[in-house]
Amino acid sequence: MTRPFMSVMLLAVLVTSPFVNASYPEPSVYPTGWQLDFQSKLPQRISVRVPGQDVPQAFWYMTYTVTNNGGEEQTFLPFFEMLTEDGQVLRSDNNISHVVFDAIKGREKNTFLEPANKVSGRILIGEENAKEGVAIWREPSAELGRFSIFVGNLSGENVILQKQGDEYVKVAKGEELLGKDIKDLLVLRKTLQLNFFIRGDEVYPGEDEVNEDAQVWVMR
Secondary structure, X not given: OXXXXXXXXXXXXXXXXXXXXXXXXXXXOXXXXXXXXXXXXXOEEEEEXXXXXXXXXXXXXXXXXXXXXXXXXXXXXXXXXXXXXXXXXEEOXXXXXXXXXXXXXXXXXXXXXXXXHHHXXXXXXXXXXXXXXXXXXXXXXOOOOEEEEEEEOOEOOEEEEEEEOOEEEEOOOXXXXXXXXXXXXXXXXXXXXXXXXXXXXXXXXXXXXEEEOOOEEEEO
């Protein structure tokens, strides 16, 4: 990941969070609670003519599989955000026509693929109970360049911070939180960050290969 893009990513996090002046917390090296296994394919672009539009509209999508290999049944609530190189943060599946999902399912030729509202819910233990879904965004720009996708609700690990003056500091869970004003608390959750880049995107927007960069777990 290039230094300019890392700066944009950090700025986007700080703009949406009041946690500024303390050292930023990091996830545990090993899972401290439940965690779902997540696999995805590279994001792809598709053009679809949706109802009410005279010309096809461009969308980006990413198919994925979520598996519960833990010891207890869990609930998965799909949460995907795309962070673009210019700092836009876009939530997936925001008022996306079912026609777009149908077009993606037809292209992928995957009869098990489900939209976000069907993937959401309980995940039983075992690979045979894995759920296959797709996250969809309207194309934010003809030239994506570098971008990240944040995948939330895959882990039960979180950090609770309390505002003290102009800073947020980590606090213990449980009784120490009793009586605290909820507006003074900030919860950061373990989130998977997927990073991608497109070489030559400024020359042939939407036509060049999407490349995968290193993925990391972050608190967000």
